[in-house]
Amino acid sequence: MAASSSVSSPSSSKPFVLNDNLKAVLVFLLSLGLFLLFWEVGANAKWFAKGMPTASKTLEELWWWTTNPFFDNGPNDLGIGWNLLISLRRVAIGYTAASLIAVPLGILIGMSKVASKAFNPYVQLLKPISPLAWLPLGLYIFRDSEKTGVFIIMISSIWPTLVNTAFGVANVSDDYLKVSKTLGASRLRTIFKVIIPAALPNIVSGLRISMGIAWLVIVAAEMLLGSGLGYFIWNEWNNLYIPNILVAIFIIGMVGLMLDQIFAYLENLVSFGRS
C-alpha cells in the first residue's frame, strides 16, 4: 500500500526532498559542529598539547580580530586588517611583475622551437628551487625587507604561468592556425587574434597556480620580514599566544580561497565550452 502510493507520486508523498547541495551543506555543518565539539571537549580535558586553547576561546578571538581589523599600536601590535593589506600589497606587486614577465616570455617560448630549447634549461633548473632559498640572496641584494618580499613572490610565482602559457601556445589547435593561414592573416594578427585567445585557458590556469603559490610563499617569507600576516603569526608565536595563531591561519586560508575563486571564475569565463 505505502509502496504503491510512493511510486505513483514520489515527490508529493515526501514534501521535503533533499537535493545533493542541501545534503552537502548539512553534512558540512554537522562535521564542523562535531569538530568544534571535539576540540572544545578535548581542550578542556587536556587531551592535546599543554596550553592548547579551546574552540570557544579561539572563536572569541576570531570575532575580536575581525571586528577590530584596523588599529595600529606599533609594528608588534597591528590590526590583522593592516597586516592582511601589507601581505596582499606585496603579493600584488610581485605577482603582477611575475605575470608581466611570464606571459610574454611564455608566448615567445611557446611559439619558437629555438626559444623553447634555449630557455628550457633555465626553467627546469629554477622551477624546483624553494622560494625561501632566495631569501638571503634577496636581503643581500636589496637590503630591504619590503623589496625582498616582493622579489621572492615574483621569482616563485613566475614558473607556473610561464610553463602553462608556453604549453598553451605550443598546443594551439592546428585547425585555428589553418583557418588563419587560409585567410592570409599576418603573423601579428594570428598571434593576437588566434594564438593568444586560443591559449587563454592555459594562461589563466597558470596564473591561478601562480597566485596560489604567491599566497603560500608570502606567509612563509614574512615570518622573517617584520610585517604582514606571516609576521603576525611569528609575533604571536613569540608571545606564545596560540589562539591568535589559529585566527591568522584561518584568515590566511579564507583569503587564499577567495583569491582562488576569482581565478576559477576567470577560467570559466575564458573556457567557452572547452575544458
Added chain:
Amino acid sequence: MHTVSNPAIPTSMEAPIGVQLSLRQVSKVFPGKRGFLNRKSSSDFVAIDEISLDVEHNTFVTIIGPSGCGKSTLLNIIGGLSEATTGTVTMDNRPIIGPGPDRGMVFQNYALMPWMTVADNIKFAVETVYPKLSTAQLNQIVSENIQLVDLNGSERKHPHELSGGMRQRVGIARALAINPKVLLMDEPFGALDALTRGYLQEEIERIWEQHRKTVIMITHSIDEALLLSDKIVMMTRGPAAKIDQILDVPFPRPRDRNSVEHHPEYDALRTEMEAHLYRETRYVEQSRI
C-alpha cells in the same frame, strides 16, 4: 579530361579556355623518417602520383575515393596548406604558391574559434581579407552571410552553444563571406548525423544556386556526390593514388533529392560509383591482411 596527353615539357602552363583551376602532374611524397644512425628508418610515401585535373569555372566537383587515398592531401595542395612535391597548380593561369583568400576552405571539424561568437567568427575572416572595409560594410557582409546560411538569431552565440549542423553552417558562411573564387570543402558533413547531413546537403544546393561558385568537395557519400556535383572525380586507392575516372552528372538544376533520384541516369551512375568504390576498397582491405 584529367590525363593530359603527357606534355613532355610542362612549361605550357596555359590552361584551356574556360578552365579556372588546373593541376598538372601533381604528386605528393611524404618523406620517410630518417633515423639518427641508420640513414632511413622508413621509406618515402607517395600519396598521390601525377594527378592532372582541370576544373572549369562555376562547376561543382566532388572527389570520392577509398579512405586514405589522398583526397585531403590533394585538397590541401589546392588550398595552399601543403606543397606539391612535383607538378604545378594554377588558378586563372597563375601558379598557387600558398594559401590565400581566393580559396575559401570548409573543414570537417568546422574549425570555428570557440572564443568568438558566430558573427565574430565570420567578421574575423572578412576583416582579415578586407582590412579596409568600414564597420558598416563589415557588418553588412556578416549579416548577409548569416542570413544566407539561415542562422539569424544565433549571431551572438558561441560555437559550443550550437549543434554540429549549425556550426558547419557558420563554417560555410565564413568561407563564403570572403567571396572566394573557389570553395574547398573536405568532408564538410562527415561529422554530422544522417538527417542533419541530408538537410545541409539541400542547403548547399540552394546556396549554390544563388552563388554559382567553383566548388571542390570531398565526400564519402555517393548520394551526396550525385545530388550536388556537376563532375565526380573518382580516385584510385593509395599509395600513389591517381584519378580513375571522371563522371559527368547531367541532372538539371535546381535539383532536389527526389527529382535527382528519379532521373533516368541516376541508377547507372550510382552503380558505376559503387562498383568503383567497392573494388578499390576491397583491394585496400585485402592488402591489409
